[in-house]
Amino acid sequence: xxxxxxxxxxxxxxxxxxxxxxxxxxxxxxxxxxxxxxxxxxxxxxxxxxxxxxxxxxxxxxxxxxxxxxxxxxxxxxxxxxxxxxxxxxxxxxxxxxxxxxxxxxxxxxxxxxxxxxxxxxxxxxxxxxxxxxxxxxxxxxxxxxxxxxxxxxxxxxxxxxxxxxxxxxxxxxxxxxxxxxxxxxxxxxxxxxxxxxxxxxxxxxxxxxxxxxxxxxxxxxxxxxxxxxxxxxxxxxxxxxxxxxxxxxxxxxxxxxxxxxxxxxxxxxxxxxxxxxxxxxxxxxxxxxxxxxxxxxxxxxxxxxxxxxxxxxxxxxxxxxxxxxxxxxxxxxxxxxxxxxxxxxxxxxxxxxxxxxxxxxxxxxxxxxxxxxxxxxxxxxxxxxxxxxxxxxxxxxxxxxxxxxxxxxxxxxxxxxxxxxxxxxxxxxxxxxxxxxxxxxxxxxxxxxxxxxxxxxxxxxxxxxxxxxxxxxxxxxxxxxxxxxxxxxxxxxxxxxxxxxxxxxxxxxxxxxxxxxxxxxxxxxxxxxxxxxxxxxxxxxxxxxxxxxxxxxxxxxxxxxxxxxxxxxxxxxxxxxx
Numbered sequence: 001x002x003x004x005x006x007x008x009x010x011x012x013x014x015x016x017x018x019x020x021x022x023x024x025x026x027x028x029x030x031x032x033x034x035x036x037x038x039x040x041x042x043x044x045x046x047x048x049x050x051x052x053x054x055x056x057x058x059x060x061x062x063x064x065x066x067x068x069x070x071x072x073x074x075x076x077x078x079x080x081x082x083x084x085x086x087x088x089x090x091x092x093x094x095x096x097x098x099x100x101x102x103x104x105x106x107x108x109x110x111x112x113x114x115x116x117x118x119x120x121x122x123x124x125x126x127x128x129x130x131x132x133x134x135x136x137x138x139x140x141x142x143x144x145x146x147x148x149x150x151x152x153x154x155x156x157x158x159x160x161x162x163x164x165x166x167x168x169x170x171x172x173x174x175x176x177x178x179x180x181x182x183x184x185x186x187x188x189x190x191x192x193x194x195x196x197x198x199x200x201x202x203x204x205x206x207x208x209x210x211x212x213x214x215x216x217x218x219x220x221x222x223x224x225x226x227x228x229x230x231x232x233x234x235x236x237x238x239x240x241x242x243x244x245x246x247x248x249x250x251x252x253x254x255x256x257x258x259x260x261x262x263x264x265x266x267x268x269x270x271x272x273x274x275x276x277x278x279x280x281x282x283x284x285x286x287x288x289x290x291x292x293x294x295x296x297x298x299x300x301x302x303x304x305x306x307x308x309x310x311x312x313x314x315x316x317x318x319x320x321x322x323x324x325x326x327x328x329x330x331x332x333x334x335x336x337x338x339x340x341x342x343x344x345x346x347x348x349x350x351x352x353x354x355x356x357x358x359x360x361x362x363x364x365x366x367x368x369x370x371x372x373x374x375x376x377x378x379x380x381x382x383x384x385x386x387x388x389x390x391x392x393x394x395x396x397x398x399x400x401x402x403x404x405x406x407x408x409x410x411x412x413x414x415x416x417x418x419x420x421x422x423x424x425x426x427x428x429x430x431x432x433x434x435x436x437x438x439x440x441x442x443x444x445x446x447x448x449x450x451x452x453x454x455x456x457x458x459x460x461x462x463x464x465x466x467x468x469x470x471x472x473x474x475x476x477x478x479x480x481x482x483x484x485x486x487x488x489x490x491x492x493x494x495x496x497x498x499x500x501x502x503x504x505x506x507x508x509x510x511x512x513x514x515x516x517x518x519x520x521x522x523x524x525x526x527x528x529x530x531x532x533x534x535x536x537x538x539x540x541x542x543x544x545x546x547x548x549x550x551x552x553x554x555x556x557x558x559x560x561x562x563x564x565x566x567x568x569x570x571x572x573x574x575x576x577x578x579x
Contacts, residue, residue, distance in 0.1 A: 015532040017539065018080050022524040024559045025550065025567070026063050027084045029485050030056050032566040033121050036086065042117065043109040047101060049093045053085050054102035055478060057094055060084055062482040063521075072099060080531055083563050103474035107157065111477030112191035116213070118481060119188030123217050126488060127571045128183040130217050132225045132247075132441050133210075135180050137193070137202050138452040139163065141172040142472070157469030163196035175469075177455055177476060178202055180213075184494065185447030186487040189213060190480040192473045199231035207232075207240040222431060227445055233422060235302040241424075245431070247442045250308065250420040256299040261418045264295035264310035265411060271295070273436040276443060290315035294435030296427065299420070309421040309435040312414065320416040328409065331366045335402055338362045339369070344398050349373070352396035359400050365408045371400045454483050489553055490517040492570040496552035499573045504552060505545045520549050529560050536561035 030036070036052035043051040061072050076084075077091035106114065123130060142160060158175045176197045180189035193202060207226070214224055226246040232238075233251055250257045264270070275289035291314040299308040342359055346352040356371035363369045373396060380391035421442055426432045433441070455476075493515040497503060506512030506519060528540035542550060542557050550556055554568035 020527045022521040028565050028567045045105045049098045051102045058478045059482045103471040106474040107470040126569045130182045134448045135228045136448040137178045139174045141169045141174045157473045158192045159194040161195040181448050184491045192476040203232045247423045250422040257420050260308045265414045309438045312418045335362050346396045349396050356398045486517045493552040495570045495572040
């Protein structure tokens with residue numbers, strides 16, 4: 001650093017007026033996790049800007065959603081750096097060059113290692129429920145060329161390449177990101193993968209070390225449930241799960257899936273589960289909660305028998321229902337086309353009857369064809385002699401009607417509304433879980449999918465200094481840590497609501513039992529602090545709503561003036577019953 005970049009003394013600080021938002025609260029969570037010290041310990045560096053400070057600055061900048069990372073210097077210039085980072089550092093130290101060097105140092109130390117250690121801390125400090133761990137991957141598109149990634153000696157870091165794009169952007173290269181989350185989507189492990197990685201192989205790699213990873217969280221085999229999407233269902237992955245419990249979705253491509261669903265629908269022996277949504281007690285008229293019912297059976301895969309929970313949802317799978325409507329329409333058109341090629345008028349009654357039977361044979365499981373053979377008498381050609389009866393010709397006419405097979409169509413609708421959960425969780429016993437519990441456990445998978453939206457912001461992933469895969473890898477760590485902090489704040493608010501049986505002000509002044517971190521960030525505006533050589537003084541104090549949100553996060557107004565303030569972890573009064 002030059003002399004201009006040296007830390008400022010108290011005498012150098014002129015009075016500044018800073019309007020704070022939610023960042024001091026986020027910084028208090030970073031301090032509770034010991035983020036700066038952990039990164040400084042794991043990332044050896046002789047840089048004057050400590051890697052821990054650089055990482056926390058990037059985390060907080062990410063949580064603003066306002067500026068790309070190459071403008072962190074400008075971002076920090078408008079903030080109280082000491083309040084957010086615990087040390088006085090001039091904003092100029094957060095140049096894109098210094099941040100790039102910090103990312104390089106993080107990559108050398110191992111980004112996944114840092115996330116793992118921080119995840120373990122979060123688990124113990126906040127008493128996270130690790131009974132179910134959710135795994136998933138997503139693709140993140142990048143706009144750069146990254147030609148060197150396709151060379152014989154690619155640069156270190158994830159290979160930026162084309163692969164199966166979950167963003168529906170096959171024209172762009174990508175990387176993959178994997179997350180392992182617990183308790184309302186809090187990531188406890190995550191890393192970047194090659195852009196052409198297979199979900200099946202990714203599952204296999206994580207399964208090969210899941211036991212050792214969860215042992216560090218104090219969990220042995222059978223003490224947690226591994227939850228993943230259908231990509232887990234391969235022979236290798238089912239072998240790799242070992243004695244650990246799991247829940248996944250059985251793909252429709254397996255014949256056993258169709259057999260299990262047909263067995264459930266035909267038997268009708270469902271167990272009602274009801275609604276599982278958090279707002280099930282007060283559903284919206286425009287968006288009623290889905291109702292579920294389950295059926296127990298077994299399936300055999302690769303020579304082994306597994307428990308299969310067939311689930312029927314009142315909110316049918318829209319894609320499958322559209323397919324059924326298309327099949328139904330095409331079926332009717334096909335039958336009509338065949339009937340159009342069949343003769344309708346015959347001289348011989350026997351020929352007409354035979355044609356009617358052929359027409360009825362065009363029916364399929366979705367449509368029936370009913371026929372009627374009638375006679376039509378027409379006057380014969382030529383003159384009729386005087387006083388004689390006119391000569392008449394008799395023709396035999398086949399008419400038909402196409403009708404939907406109501407019972408069959410209803411059965412297909414029931415089939416379309418079903419999916420199968422594959423698990424090795426016993427139905428009874430100490431670790432037993434009924435079908436409703438298995439379904440509830442699996443439905444927690446949505447939190448991982450919602451987390452991915454946080455990681456896909458193009459403003460973040462396409463920063464100008466991310467010229468190398470290694471820096472992308474390190475930035476992935478920053479984003480995952482940002483997500484961890486975001487989810488911990490949200491979890492604390494939900495725990496506070498649960499423990500106190502109160503609600504917080506939500507959108508449009510309505511009280512809510514489901515506060516979100518984004519909702520909190522929108523509420524925490526307008527708090528003003530005066531910063532001078534004499535210290536910090538709150539000029540515009542938090543209002544009643546803001547104080548309520550601070551309390552829900554284990555904080556008070558002092559978070560805006562105390563650089564050492566840490567949140568008090570809020571622990572749910574009870575672990576939610578999983579069934």
